[in-house]
Amino acid sequence: MKIGIFSDAHGSMAAVEQVYAIAPDCALWLYAGDVASDAHYLETLAGAGATVRFVPGNCDWPNANTPETIVVEAAGHRLLLTHGHVYGVQYGTRFLVEAAAEANCDIAVYGHTHVVEYTLGTPITVLNPGSAARPRDGAFGSFMTVDLLPGKAPSVHVHRLGQK
Numbered sequence: 314m315k316i317g318i319f320s321d322a323h324g325s326m327a328a329v330e331q332v333y334a335i336a337p338d339c340a341l342w343l344y345a346g347d348v349a350s351d352a353h354y355l356e357t358l359a360g361a362g363a364t365v366r367f368v369p370g371n372c373d374w375p376n377a378n379t380p381e382t383i384v385v386e387a388a389g390h391r392l393l394l395t396h397g398h399v400y401g402v403q404y405g406t407r408f409l410v411e412a413a414a415e416a417n418c419d420i421a422v423y424g425h426t427h428v429v430e431y432t433l434g435t436p437i438t439v440l441n442p443g444s445a446a447r448p449r450d451g452a453f454g455s456f457m458t459v460d461l462l463p464g465k466a467p468s469v470h471v472h473r474l475g476q477k
């Protein structure tokens with residue numbers, strides 16, 4: 314199963330459009346927040362072709378209907394999806410990894426830092442797709458696609474958008 318992971322598009326519809334254009338064949342999209350409307354826009358672009366799950370970021374208004382952390386099950390894996398600010402990810406992923414382990418997840422997905430990170434770990438793989446619109450690790454926005462197969466380590470691909 315191919316899933317798309319993106320984050321921190323911060324309202325850039327052009328960035329969301331480029332993300333979707335590069336990977337229109339993802340059956341599932343995860344959006345790690347900032348801002349929630351970006352996930353809704355991708356949902357509009359993908360139509361019935363994909364499921365979109367998202368969490369809010371620190372730039373979203375608090376909303377009781379959108380929990381800050383969710384667990385998504387896909388292809389025999391359990392993914393913890395969170396923006397990351399509540400786990401202090403700007404100082405490291407230790408608390409994020411602990412939360413993923415407590416939730417019986419084998420993959421933790423976060424954003425917020427605007428820097429691509431992927432650590433294929435045992436037992437927890439940690440993924441940050443960077444920022445689609447405001448990268449802090451180069452000139453070009455980024456996102457990830459991940460091939461997920463039951464019982465196998467995820468295969469991670471980083472994509473750059475070709476725009477500032």
Ligand SMILES: [Mn+2]
Pocket residue numbers: 347370371372396398424425426
């Ligand atoms: Mn943020």
